[in-house]
Amino acid sequence: MEERIVGGNWRDRAATSFQCEKQPATSSRGMVVSNHPLASSAGAEMLAAGGNAIDAAIATLFTLTVVEPMMVGIIGGGMAHIRLADGSHRFIDGQSTVPQAVKPDTYTSKPGSAHDVFDTVGNENLNGPKAVAVPGSLKAWCETLRRFGTMSLADVMQPAIKHAARGYAATPYLHECITDGAGEMLKDKPISAIYLPDGAPLKPGERVVQAEYAETLKYIADHGDNALYQGPLGDILVDYMKKNGGFIAQADLATYKTVERQPIRCDYRGWEILGPPPPAASGVHITQMLNILEGYDIARLGFGTAETIHYLAEVLKIAFADRAAASGDPAYINVPVERLTSKAYAEERRRAIDPAAAQAWSAGVTQLESAHTTHMTAADAMGNVVATTQTINNLFGAKILIPGLGTVPNNYMNLFDPRPGHALSLAAGKRVTTSMSPMMALRDGRLTYALGLPGGKRIFPSAMQALINLIDHGMSLQEAVEAPRVWTEGNALEVEQAVPEAVRAALSAKGHRVQVVPTVAGGMNAIQFHADGTISGAACWRADGTPIGIAGGLARAGVRFALR
Numbered sequence: 001m002e003e004r005i006v007g008g009n010w011r012d013r014a015a016t017s018f019q020c021e022k023q024p025a026t027s028s029r030g031m032v033v034s035n036h037p038l039a040s041s042a043g044a045e046m047l048a049a050g051g052n053a054i055d056a057a058i059a060t061l062f063t064l065t066v067v068e069p070m071m072v073g074i075i076g077g078g079m080a081h082i083r084l085a086d087g088s089h090r091f092i093d094g095q096s097t098v099p100q101a102v103k104p105d106t107y108t109s110k111p112g113s114a115h116d117v118f119d120t121v122g123n124e125n126l127n128g129p130k131a132v133a134v135p136g137s138l139k140a141w142c143e144t145l146r147r148f149g150t151m152s153l154a155d156v157m158q159p160a161i162k163h164a165a166r167g168y169a170a171t172p173y174l175h176e177c178i179t180d181g182a183g184e185m186l187k188d189k190p191i192s193a194i195y196l197p198d199g200a201p202l203k204p205g206e207r208v209v210q211a212e213y214a215e216t217l218k219y220i221a222d223h224g225d226n227a228l229y230q231g232p233l234g235d236i237l238v239d240y241m242k243k244n245g246g247f248i249a250q251a252d253l254a255t256y257k258t259v260e261r262q263p264i265r266c267d268y269r270g271w272e273i274l275g276p277p278p279p280a281a282s283g284v285h286i287t288q289m290l291n292i293l294e295g296y297d298i299a300r301l302g303f304g305t306a307e308t309i310h311y312l313a314e315v316l317k318i319a320f321a322d323r324a325a326a327s328g329d330p331a332y333i334n335v336p337v338e339r340l341t342s343k344a345y346a347e348e349r350r351r352a353i354d355p356a357a358a359q360a361w362s363a364g365v366t367q368l369e370s371a372h373t374t375h376m377t378a379a380d381a382m383g384n385v386v387a388t389t390q391t392i393n394n395l396f397g398a399k400i401l402i403p404g405l406g407t408v409p410n411n412y413m414n415l416f417d418p419r420p421g422h423a424l425s426l427a428a429g430k431r432v433t434t435s436m437s438p439m440m441a442l443r444d445g446r447l448t449y450a451l452g453l454p455g456g457k458r459i460f461p462s463a464m465q466a467l468i469n470l471i472d473h474g475m476s477l478q479e480a481v482e483a484p485r486v487w488t489e490g491n492a493l494e495v496e497q498a499v500p501e502a503v504r505a506a507l508s509a510k511g512h513r514v515q516v517v518p519t520v521a522g523g524m525n526a527i528q529f530h531a532d533g534t535i536s537g538a539a540c541w542r543a544d545g546t547p548i549g550i551a552g553g554l555a556r557a558g559v560r561f562a563l564r
Contacts, residue, residue: 010473016304016484018498021541024478027549031537032056033525034376035071035454037546038168039063042159043378044548046151054082054149055156056378057386058141062160062217064374065407066210067168069195070177070396071374071454074138074220074228075237075409078390079276081263081438082148083447085383089440091276093259094140095431096133096412099247102428104420106247107413116324116489118417118424125413127184129246131398133412133432135228137390140258142225148384157221164214164406167207173544175204177395184399191401191408212406229253236404259431264341266290271471272442275463278335281327282437282460285319289464291346292318292353298472304499306506307355309486313493313512314353316461317361320489325363328423329431358511360490375438375452377525379535385527387438387450389459437463441470447529451481454543455521458487462521477528481540485520488512494520 011017025031030053032043042063043056051059057080064072072078077096083089107120107130124130145153178185178201185191186199194210195202202208220227227233234253241248263274264283268290275283292315301308322340339345353359375389392398392410401408415432417424424433437460438452449470453462462485469480484498492515495504504514523543528536539545 010303010475013300013302014304015302015306015503016499018482018484020478020482022478022482022539022545024536024538025547025549027535027537027551028381028533029550029553030056030378030380031527031535031547031549032060032376032378033527033537033539033545033547034060034064035374035523035525035539035543035545036064036067037544037548038067038159038163039376040546040548043376044550045159046156047380047550049151051151051156052149052382053378053380053384053386054144055151056380057376057388058145058149059156059159060376060378061141061388061390062157063163064376064390066160066164066213068374069210069408070174070181071392072137072390073392073397073407073409075132075135075402075405075407076137076390076392076397077133077135077410077412077432078137078140078388079280079434079436079438080140080144080386080388081274081276081440081450082144083383083385083440083450084148087383089263089274091261091263092140092144093261093279093431094136095279095434096136096410097252097256097432098413098416098426098428098430099134099249099252100428101247101249102413102426104426106426107418109418118414120418125416125418126394126411127399129241129244129398129400131411131413132241132246132248132409134248134252134256135410136256136258138220138228139225139256143258153224154221157217161214161217161221164210164217167209170202170204170206170208171544172204174208175201178202181396181399185396188400190403191396191399194401210406212404214406216405216407229256233405237402240402240404264337266341268294268467269471270443273467274440274442275437278327278337279329279431280434280436281323282435282463284327284335284337284340285323286437286439286460286464286467287341288322288346289315289319290467291341291343292350293468295347295350298468299474303469303473304484304503306503306510309495309499309503309507310355310358310510310512311353312465312486313358313488314361316488317359317490318349319461321361321363325423327433329433332427332430333423356510374454375523375525377450377452377527377537379450379527379529385440385447385450387440387452389436389438389452389454391436391454435459439463439467441467449477449526449528451524451526453522453524457489458521461485461487462524466524466526477526477536477538481524481526481538487520496520
């Protein structure tokens, strides 16, 4: 069973309509979907060379550090959802951690900041060296390739090295991202030299050449992740931090470890949904929201209707109230996973929802992020699948470039609460809480969907909506990733522009403060596995997303070509 069919076309019951802007790709031997065509091509090249989905994913990620430098880098962090051909699932947590030198009161919170606003005096946790957390990306990628891949690190890094050294054409999307960050980036000469030559953002079509970063990548290809965590590349990073007031020290790099975790599993209308566990908030809260929504006939209520959006808004507010109270690194706080993901707790919360009126919600449990990320999904013909979300947090991370490395570091420290005594407060070694949502969905034990997207706190609500689009509304994969989204954490209810005025008015009448926005979260990348063995890939209009599939195959055995 590919989809939950509810009778008729979902558009017959919809109050919000839209047309897809992109085309899906179909393959029989593997698929890569990422937010840049050159990165998807790098992964597809590995599949074409006989590599598996893990080889493809790591090649794609290294290439994304070159062609999507505003989103992802080796001085970043991320979460990978890996399904192997034997049907086992695991999450590789390569999230950044708090340096040992940082104390709970290292930063000073801006006076009057709301409880969910982590701004500090001087923006020290937002821009510059003090904003950089201990990176996990490079170690996670190299370890994952060693454990589950089939190709050498040097082979999978070749496309990234080529594009860094030879350059590539800036897309309009990259130009707009540089323009958005220009004010802060102009304060740093090394980053400006590449992205703001002559003080102006690179224009679409202009070449982006990163010669210094190409040398860094070559060194990593030869020496592996130890080049950063125990070698000369790490020395360059630490020396820069010492000279410029940053916190990362040699010991932070030498002691950094990835963590393998087991997925959060959710049963939704007979589907098994698998998502990331804490410190990610996403798997827990997607499960929580789906459990509540299971009590409503979402398919009958229709896509993009005021009734459906109202219920989405209420479950989002519930999830964010609980997230604020009880999300974090399980090594430091007790995250009440069992209660939050239980059907009984969902029923308790559902009973309190008013179908006619918006409400303010407080946490139902006691306990006591940034919009610039990237996501890619890869699959091979053997049954290996990777869905991974990676980030340097904000657009262009800390808005600086490390001389000698040629790469932009993260500003992950901005995701921690600068005030002591809270679930997300600072503690040395603590892993950041994230909304990353590399999700997979199974029907009758068979993997059907793998998807994810960037977008900070808007990620997991958007991933949840895509799952509902597929399971409840019966959308095609392309429709599900491109469909208009909504988001709220308790203040304004953000709706994308395709939601019509009549629906917005009905939501306002229920008490929602509706705000129309160009986009909710970023470019979703998804793969669907069909019963006949074919694979579909889809990317949405919110980024430069491109699916590339491998079909065809080797010649029939015994065939020769001869002129007669």
